[in-house]
Amino acid sequence: AVEETGLGRIDDKIQKNLLVANKTPGMEVLSPRSFTGDRGLTIDERAPxxxxxxxxxxxxxxxxILNNGxxxxxxxxxxxxxxxxSAKNVNNFFIRxxxxxxxxxxxxANxxxxxGDPTIASANALMTHPGVRLVVVTGGPAVVKAALQSGKKVIAAxxxxxxxxxxxTADLAKAARDIAAGHSLDNNIVCIIEKEVVAVASIADQLKQEFERAGAYLLSDSDVAKLEKVILDDGHINRNFVGKNxxxxxxxxxxxxxxxxxFALCEVDEAHPFVQLEQLMPILPLFRVPSAEAGIEAAVRCEHGFFHTATCHSRNIDVxxxxxxxVNTSLYIKNGPSYAGLGFGGEGFTSWTIAGPTGEGLTTAWDFTRERRCTLVDYFRIC
Known part of the structure; x- marks a missing residue:
């Protein structure tokens, strides 16, 4: 995958695939429900x-591929x-x-x-094919929009x-280590991992020092100005640097x-493009807020209503x-790296289709089935 796409780190991809192989749920989440009473028996079951x-x-x-499969x-x-x-060779090999x-x-078989040769046209043909009953999309806004216009039931991430x-109130050393570990996973190409840091001003300088201890390269203001010209292209992210070391x-x-x-750390303001755009590269922007309350409000703005993922580091239970x-996100992680929400160093199953737009959240076999009910009236009572 790294060789073909040019994205990410080999060691991190190995860990991600092992996580999927070990923690993707299967048929165990498809338990039927039954209801019995004086008028008989009803069973609700999941069907393909x-x-x-x-x-x-x-x-x-x-x-x-593995998680959905x-x-x-x-x-x-x-x-x-x-x-x-851009990943067709490795994916088609993997599917075989x-x-x-x-x-x-x-x-x-099969x-x-x-x-074999996927295109936008082939995607549209599949999504609208009469033999397809469910469309599951893991991707950006354009493909999600196309899927939602297909006329089919859609699960969209x-x-x-x-x-x-x-x-x-946070343990700043631990917060820096956790954010560093999450943000830098596979060069930041995972959609659930930390993209910007909102720091209360009173601890921002100390937090930056802890990030440096956690392995960050600290960028100066002049470095940031130069970097803007490299990784921004007419107000958008320069795709040539996505997923690069x-x-x-x-x-x-x-x-x-x-x-x-x-990864590298830079301090900017909230309006900076490094904060507002999903970079998908290991450049971590930090900006200051006067209080935790202001930080929460800023975090909501930066998340853009995607209902995807957010993390918070605090020892104040109210915060x-x-x-x-x-934030009302599908994934919310307290005092840990974001990937803990996928069961990587945290409890629970893993999912790599996080359906925020259509509301399923972390998807499993349950979401890829439909419910059917069978009722037998007045029989199968044992008392």
Whole structure:
């Protein structure tokens, strides 16, 4: 995946795929419900949709294929993937290998299929095909919009811009380590990981020192000015630097840092494009707010109503609670790295399709099935 897409870090991708293999739920989440009474027996069961169209990204290429594949097949479905064109070779190879493994344990051949040469046209053809009952999209705003216009039931995972808010009561050393670990995972191409830091002003300087101890390269104001010209392109993110090592990015402005350096930190204001745009690269912007209350309000603004992910570092239970209510995100992590919300160093299952636009949140086999009810009247009572 790294070789084909040019995105991320090999060691991090190994960890991500192991997480998916170990913590993606299967049929165990599909338990039926039954109701008995004087008038008989009713059973609610989960049933497959049939053929699912799955649109997957280049950022979390094989992770999304494996995660969706397990959940969709566990629900009794077959899947046709339209993968991102820039990851088609690794994804199509991976799907072939998954099919071989499934056939070896008794599944029919080609339960998982993919378009050999995926395009926007092939994605639209799949999404509108009469044989497709469910469309699952993991990607950016454009593909989500197209899916929602398909006329099918859609599960859509859109963009995120997760804020990390740190107040004056937080364990600053731990907060810096956690945010550093989350932000730098796979060069920041994972949609749920920290994209900007909202720091209460009274602890901002100390927090920056802790980030440096956690491995950050601290950028000066002049460095930031130079960097703007490199990673911004007419008000948008320059895709040439998405998912690249920070050493490669900083080399463009004349800074030589080790390849082992995982991210750079810069201080800007809230309105800065580094804060407002989902960068998907290991450049972490920090801005100051006067109080935790102001920090919560700023975090809501930076998240842009994506209902995706947010984190908060505080030892004040009221702050933790108030931010949870205010951001209203699918994932909310207290005092830990964002990826803990995916079960990586935290409890619970993992999912790589976080459906904020359509409301399912972390998707499992349950979401890839439909409910059916069977009722038998006046019989099957044992008392």
């Amino acid at each position: 949709f049939g053929v699912i169209c799955s649109i997957t990204p280049c950022t979390n290429a094989t992770e999304t 397990i959940g969709m097949v566990a629900g009794g479905n077959s899947v046709v993937f339209n993968v991102h064109p 290998e998954l099919n071989r493994a499934m056939v070896a344990v008794g599944y029919p 339960v998982l299929c993919s378009v 859109g963009p995120g811009n997760p804020p990390a808010m740190v107040d004056e 920070v050493s490669i990015i900083l080399r463009e402005i004349g800074l030589n840092v080790s390849d082992s350096t995982r 933790l609670h108030n931010m949870a209510r205010a």
